Each structure stands twice: as C-alpha cells, then as structure tokens.
Amino acid sequence: MNTPGTFNDASDHYLQFKAVQKSYDQVTLVVKDFNLDVSQGEFLTLLGPSGSGKTTVLMMMAGFESVTSGDILLDKHPITRTAPYRRNIGMVFQNYALFPHMSIAENLAYPLKVRKKPKAEIESQVARFLALIELEAFGNRTPGQLSGGQRQRVALARALIFNPSLVLMDEPLGALDKKLREQMQLEILRLHKKLGFTVIYVTHDQTEALTMSDRIAVFNDGVVQQCASPDVLYEQPSNAFVADFIGENNFLPGVVEHVSDDIADIKVSTGEVIRATRVDCGDSGSDKVTVAIRPEKLFILPTDHEYDSAITVKLTDRLYVGDFLRYFFELPDGTEIVVKYLNDHAAPRIAVGDEVQLVFRARDSFAFSPM
Numbered sequence: 001m002n003t004p005g006t007f008n009d010a011s012d013h014y015l016q017f018k019a020v021q022k023s024y025d026q027v028t029l030v031v032k033d034f035n036l037d038v039s040q041g042e043f044l045t046l047l048g049p050s051g052s053g054k055t056t057v058l059m060m061m062a063g064f065e066s067v068t069s070g071d072i073l074l075d076k077h078p079i080t081r082t083a084p085y086r087r088n089i090g091m092v093f094q095n096y097a098l099f100p101h102m103s104i105a106e107n108l109a110y111p112l113k114v115r116k117k118p119k120a121e122i123e124s125q126v127a128r129f130l131a132l133i134e135l136e137a138f139g140n141r142t143p144g145q146l147s148g149g150q151r152q153r154v155a156l157a158r159a160l161i162f163n164p165s166l167v168l169m170d171e172p173l174g175a176l177d178k179k180l181r182e183q184m185q186l187e188i189l190r191l192h193k194k195l196g197f198t199v200i201y202v203t204h205d206q207t208e209a210l211t212m213s214d215r216i217a218v219f220n221d222g223v224v225q226q227c228a229s230p231d232v233l234y235e236q237p238s239n240a241f242v243a244d245f246i247g248e249n250n251f252l253p254g255v256v257e258h259v260s261d262d263i264a265d266i267k268v269s270t271g272e273v274i275r276a277t278r279v280d281c282g283d284s285g286s287d288k289v290t291v292a293i294r295p296e297k298l299f300i301l302p303t304d305h306e307y308d309s310a311i312t313v314k315l316t317d318r319l320y321v322g323d324f325l326r327y328f329f330e331l332p333d334g335t336e337i338v339v340k341y342l343n344d345h346a347a348p349r350i351a352v353g354d355e356v357q358l359v360f361r362a363r364d365s366f367a368f369s370p371m
Helices: 056-061 106-115 119-132 148-160 178-195 206-211 229-237 240-245
Strands: 013-024 029-038 041-048 069-074 089-093 166-170 198-202 214-222 223-228 248-262 263-268 273-278 288-293 309-320 325-331 336-342 355-360 365-368
Touching: 013 214, 029 056, 029 198, 029 223, 041 056, 041 206, 056 089, 056 166, 056 214, 089 148, 106 119, 106 148, 106 206, 119 148, 119 178, 148 178, 166 223, 178 206, 198 206, 198 325, 206 229, 206 336, 223 229, 223 240, 240 248, 240 288, 248 273, 248 336, 263 288, 273 288, 273 309
Parallel strands: 041 198, 041 214, 089 166, 166 198, 273 365
Antiparallel strands: 013 029, 013 069, 214 223, 248 263, 248 288, 263 273, 288 365, 309 325, 309 355, 325 336
16 A cells, blocks of 8 residues: 555556546536546645536435446456445545434444444444544543544544545545634545545535645536646646636736747736746737736835846735735736735835736736636
C-alpha cells in the first residue's frame, strides 16, 4: 500500500472510471463520458456547484445509482453490477447516519457484526477506533449525548472500522459551523495519514477541497473541467470556469492584439495593451478574450514587485478585513477589480477617487475564451 499522499499516476490505478455516463431519462446526461484513475491511498475530491454531477458519481460508486454506460473498476475488478453491500465501501454522510438507539460502541461494532467477525476481534477493533478518534470514555453514550463534531468522528470511525477498500464522503462536514469544520478537516487528514485509506470526497466548498485533497476533479454540467493537484488548479486553471470557481479572480474583457508562443497581447477597455499567458483564447485581432488575474497577484505602483503589464484604474472603495485590506477599483467600462494586500506598513495609502496603475506579470494572468 502506498504512503498516504503519495501515488503513482502511471501504474497504480486502484479505482478506475471508464467512459462512465449517467442519464435518468435516457435523453439528458447528468454525467458525461467520465474517465478517471485514482491511486491507492489517494485523497480525491469531487468539487463543483449543485447539480454538476459530483454526487451522482459518488452514488454510482456506492452502487446506489446505476451506471447508464461505461465501467467502474475497483482494484482491477468491475463493480458496475455488484450489489452495494458486496463492494466493501465505507460511507460518511452529512447527517451522520448513526443508530440513535445504540451506544457509540455498538454503532462502531455494527459493521463488524454484520460481517460475522469474532467477538474478540470486534471488541479489540472498537477499542482501537475509540482511541483513534479520542473518544475512549464515550463508548457507552448514545449519539444524542455527543456534540456534532463528536458524532461525525464516530461516523468516520464506523466507515473505517471494517477496513473498506474505499471510503466515500458526501459533504460530511456540511452541517458543522466554520470552526468545527476546520477542526474536522484536520481530524480526517490525521486519520487518513495514519491509516492510509483511499478517499473520494464530495464537497462544494473550494477551501475545504484545496486544504484536504491530493487531487481535485472540478465538475460542471456533468463534465470534469480539470483534475489536478490543488496548487495546479489554483495557479494554472485550464479554462475560465475553473479560474472562476477555484478561489477569487478578477476578469478583464478585451480583444487579442497579437499572439506569440504562449503569450497573448490584449487590448483592454482603457486602451492599454496587457500581456497574459494564453490558455484557450483565439489568436486573431478580432477575438474577444477574458483575462483572469488573482487579487494577490496585482500590485499598486510604486512597487518593488516585477511586472510586465499595467492598467490605469480608479479606486472606488477600501475594505478593512483585519489581517488584510481589499482595494476595489474600476475600469472605464465599469469592470470591477479587487486587489488584496497584507495589513502592514507596506500597504498602499490611497484615497477613493485616486487614479493609479495596477501592475502584474504575464505568467500570473491567463487569457481565456469568454464564458
């Protein structure tokens, strides 16, 4: 088994989706030609807006939804037509799905009992997992006597206790408040690192996905737009949808002036020509384009940062957010641009109505076909 967080993309295809499609009415596809290889021990997140197809993929893996066409293989064995209870898959739900009339120890023992494990093994495993989730003293309590975070830890332990081939998590932290969500993210990562299980995790929370995942598959309209590590998704989005969905971005409309290799020269509404990394935009002088630049990659002149493009803007507002400041600018055509600075002595001191130049590097900006 691989060390958690490390995997061989070329050869270790533990879970495979081969041209998987799903339709509920035999006309409209909610999942379209889904192909993906997942390595053993990998933490893969399916991320996307509501209705994008990510939960449907999870349900097909679990066997709760049928596959319209294509195949799913687990450890090289087709499971597309295997009954859910024979797939050896653990699941963690948002609503915990614990048995309210059973104690915590009984909830943990249940998956082992239905698999007819020996009593001594059940007792040993329950004690071990109570210790793993740091609830040794809570075995005799019922779920109703625990906090939301504690119940979710029990639900996670119950999904892991029978040594499943795969663990599926469907918005498991959606019912928790922000602080508890963050604590549970660390708890799941701690157990993943310690036990090395393979995870398919569904969420619509991009911060959660970026924090927890080895790779993220970004869904939209039943299609994976990009599947990559969090840093690649954030720093090198493959299209305008991914750039817009992952993190925060400014989008500047313009037209292509010139293209050279992977750099495009683009005229924006100020009349200035900026440079951006070409992704999927056209290359003729009449092609419309959208340039994406993240707020932290823009700088206000004067600056010590390197740059090869500049645009003239007017400050419309400044927002204090504690550890950083957000500056709101506007282009002549009404396009809003946000710039983010750490709240320290180096933060620019400018007033609303001031006209300034924002500068950036071509390698930090991306030219896309408009969405």
